[in-house]
Amino acid sequence: MKFNIIFIGLAVLFFTSCKKILNPEPENLKTVDQMYTDANFAQGFLINAYRTIPTYYDNSDYATDDAVTNQLTNSYLTMATGSWTASNNPVSVWNSSYEAMQYLNLFLENSNKVKWASDPEAAKLFNTRMRGEAFGMRGLYMYFLLRNHGGVGSNGQLLGVPIITQYQTPTSVFNVPRASFDACVKQIYKDLDSAEVYLPVEYNDISTVAQIPDRFKQFTQNPDTYNRVMGQYGRQLFNGLIAKTFRARTALLAASPAFQNSTNPATWADAANYAAAVINYKGGISALPSTGVTYYANKSEISGLSNGSNPAEIIWRENLVTNDGTQEGQNFPPTLGGTGYMNPTQNLVDAFPMANGYPIDHPNANYNAAAPYTNRDPRFAAYIIYNGSTEGVSNAVIKTGSASGTDDGINIRSTSTRTGYYMKKRLRMDVNRNSSSISGQTHYTPRLRYTEMYLAYAEAANEAWGPTGVGTQAYSAYDVIKAIRKRALNLNTDPYLEEVKSDQGKMRDLIRNERRLELCFESFRFWDLRRWKVDLTKLNETARGMDVNAGVYTPLNSVETRSYQSYMYYGPIPNSEILKYNLLSQNQGWR
Template sequence: MRKYIIIPLLVITLGLSFSCTNEFDQIVPNTRNEFEDVFRDISSTSTFLNPAYSGVRNTPWVSLEYHTNNAVSINGVQRQAASGSTAESSPVSGQWGASMNQIFKINEYFKYGFDITYDPLNAERGEALKRRFRGEAFGLRAYYKWLLLKNFAGPSATDGTMLGIPIIDELLTFEEVNNVSRSTYMESYESIKKDLDSAYRYIDVFRYNDGNDDINGEQNVSRISREMIWALRARLDLFSASPAYNQISWDQAAQTAYAAIEAIDGSILELQDYGDFNNSDNIDHLWRRSYSNNGNLERAHYPISMYGRGEANPSQNLIDAFPDINGYPISHPSSIYNAVTPYDNREGRFERFVFYNGQNDFRNVFIEVFDGGKDANGGLRKKSTRTGYYMKKYLSSKVNFDRDQGTEVGNDIKVYPIFTRAGLYLDFAEAAVEAYGVNGQAGSMAFSAKDALEEIRERAGITNDLYLDEADDILTTYKALIKNERRIEFAFEGEYYYDVRRWMLPVDELSQPVMGTHVTKNPDDSFTYENKEVESRVFTDRMYYNPIPRNEVLKSNALIQNAGWE
């Protein structure tokens, strides 16, 4: 008898997993009878797809920063970062099984989920629901294929062909799955685009509207929309044009990103303020998971003096990437940066993303990382920041664990976007500067790479952007500037891990140690800052591409490993 892959969905718990709505309630059959019951009952069938959303990340992937020189963990050295990954275990190896399981679940839905009437009392509503769910299924399958491609595409260990993922678009037996080989990168790329095009055909809305309409109402805000489809198209093309893959032209990537901006906003560049990272109505979010209400991020990442664990410690390497208030790199001769007071006159994202010595804008608590300070090693706790900094991005100032400050409040709304307008603008800027130069535009484009970058930096508080104009005619400088903007804008989200690989930055640059600062308080209450090495980093050529988990290769009859990991 043929045994089909009918498995409970692998639910990934990443710290923030409790939705404030019940829109993602799970209906997962465990036996054949339950399975048949699910697809006879309209209410169960209509919610069968919901568990496929549980694999969409609902908290920033902070730990992936520990495998770059952006940050370290308070808990010690990450072995894979310091000595290199293995084929048995890489920082992203869990993405293979998780994404494949989601695809299997979605394929079950395609096979069995559309053979019933979705609303026997209202045919029009029933068809609208079925149409939206079909579009969501295509969109989610495209997303999980993208996660597989993003994490595991690479050159074949046998002949160097750029390989992508196994394309599985139907319900297969275990034996059949074990005989599916990896398709080429471009075949995988086209498969994702095909699913996105199908999703776009069935989903009619760009952004789910206010109100209680069960087709397009606000309760569906975290589901697949046309905004998400466009954003994923742009990110897919950006990666595919990048040096590590080099499968499409930069012009194509720029055209796709521009078309996305045009479709969503009509060629208008405009970003919303950051808010407090807990605004569930932020229009800058093109796609996000359903919001949560807790204090998990604060408990993990608040500094010690705020009764958090301070787990993520930003590096001096990242701190030095933030420009001054006029947009100049701090090493530039025209910069107003002063090493004696290194945190003054820095652009706005620095204040918003990082806790540093002396800062007191957050719950009116002074951060003390100087020798003997309450946030330094040997202060309130033995284990404190290893770099002299704590992560601040995504944390809410409304969460309070200190009873001496008043009533303890341990919760606040958490909203984590997967795709944002700022990210889309950066996708366009990178592709456009490669394809057309700093100010170049193709056809009837209404803006250039420089225009998109200016919008990003203006929101960051660089209103008198002198450096943006000065770097205008220097293409290599501008390309470096865009890379640096991505590093800052996506800080603590894990994207830098992928960016440095697809850019194929030099091995020696990626092997630079993680630096921190040692702070001493002087008798006159001033401070002395001295750089220190915190962790070493080892990067080798094979690490530009992640390995397929070895156990997956061993149990398959067809999977070929990426070069260097065999």
């Protein structure tokens, strides 16, 4: 197995402005020993791990039944249409994750020797906090490795990835076998346990000694010292709540059908209880954030963020970006100054229920195929631009028909939609991309949302205890879905939910559909379909569209076909690694 060795003299180039990369000045070549007296240099190894966290909006939706892209050479498009191999894997996180863990392991092996501050109390707190961050981040990277590369090996066993918890030197043994899936899950939990011990649940300032968490009182009885290290200045660093959330993510993955195996003891009840820990911290069912549906475009909420604070919906996010219109430039329709990359499918559009909560194919839906966008779930208009939408700072009517006479029409130009739809979610429609007066707005990219945890609980609780069972918790899958649909549909009664609540299979379908809608375009669908191990025909469902001209709706039944094979429920180990190390086995089917 290949690990990218970190040579200290080169790593320091991340933190200096040296221009002589091939012949650096001697003073820029630092050794491990210099970590002990240079706290900024030492912290740099931890910072590097933050820089390569997998992006939340990775656009893997292009490779699902939810969307296609007009970028015809896009790696996700080519993957979905037959070019996914162990040598060409757009969803690989192998190298980046192991490189990050190299930094983290080096940090963990040396942080106790670093002089973090002249104040001994602060120094101990800094070391504790940063060790907690490092353990948590190592668990994070192991989760992504397990999700993207875990699977059934060539020997028929359920395998994870190699577990590396020590810094690898040039003399280390690299020919390391994959650990079992269960061992990887346990390693993630172990690292997250350490993170929770070393970190506050959230980074907030305090004013009295009594507010210092008990486990930190051994280090200081001074609120100012605590705030210096564990206060609001640490916001958006890894914290205890993030550890709880990644524990729930890991448990949900491990309990899912694709990984159910006699060697994997994970249970749905575990997944439900871990998700409930996050929900209970938030305040239970009633605390589901009311603004969560449109977290990306809540103007006053975003404008009011300060001192690293989060909106109510957000557990963890990237830093704010001001006066920005990058996402809009990529995804607005052409007439609004965009390049229309993300094209939602008719498949996804059909998944949105009517405003009365019934699926469009239900006898009580009152769906009208001649006016298909009327009386639909409000999330549809919030997440998707469709023919007749009034959008942008100019309140322009978007016409997506192939005969519309505008550049927004289907396949009119390379930046036009291929399906008859454009993505609206993730975007702020008050951004102006008009070339004569371009202006941006403040944005943030999430890393973790509370709604994801509510949906995780609903899925796991339904599987563990049925639609209305509660296990050891105070609420059921039914209760959670009722709250989510109430927020979205604003119904006094939800007759369709009442209809399915006595049937676990029907509730499963509803929960999965709610997850599809609530998390669309957020890079979940690709992995959800695989961990659910849906029928291969579903994995290969042809992407469809809708052409609207002069009030006539013409279905486009084959916008883009999918070409996944049965072994593609699991991602591959990079072929380059398999060729080098004979103890590293490949997942079944991959070449």
